[in-house]
Amino acid sequence: MLYMVEMIVQIPQSLDPELAAKIKLDEKEYSQKLQRQGQWRHLWRVVGEYANVSIFDASSNDELHTLLSGLPLFPYMQIKVTPLANHPSSIVQE
Numbered sequence: 001m002l003y004m005v006e007m008i009v010q011i012p013q014s015l016d017p018e019l020a021a022k023i024k025l026d027e028k029e030y031s032q033k034l035q036r037q038g039q040w041r042h043l044w045r046v047v048g049e050y051a052n053v054s055i056f057d058a059s060s061n062d063e064l065h066t067l068l069s070g071l072p073l074f075p076y077m078q079i080k081v082t083p084l085a086n087h088p089s090s091i092v093q094e
C-alpha cells in the first residue's frame with residue numbers, strides 16, 4: 001500500500017548541536033536504507049521549509065508506523081499520513 005507522508009522537522013534550539021548533527025546523519029543513513037529496499041519510494045524537500053513530502057510503500061498501517069517510529073528524527077517531527085488509492089484515470093496502476 002502506498003502512503004503520502006508529510007514530515008515537518010522541529011529540532012529544539014536547546015538540543016546540543018553535535019547531537020543534532022549526529023541524529024541528522026543517522027536519519028540520512030536510515031532513509032537511504034529504506035529507499036534502497038523500496039519502502040521509501042520518493043523523498044522531496046518542501047521548498048522554503050524544513051519539511052519533506054514522501055511516498056512510502058508498506059504492507060500495512062502497522063508496518064508503516066514501525067518504519068516511521070524508527071526514524072532518528074521521529075521525536076522532533078510532526079508527521080501526517082495519507083493513505084493512497086489508485087485513481088481510475090491514471091494510466092499507471094500500482
Ligand SMILES: O=C(O)CC1=CCC(=O)O1
Nearest residue numbers: 009027028031050051052
Ligand atoms: O530533512 C528532512 O526532511 C528529514 C529527513 C527525512 C529523511 C532524511 O534523510 O531527512
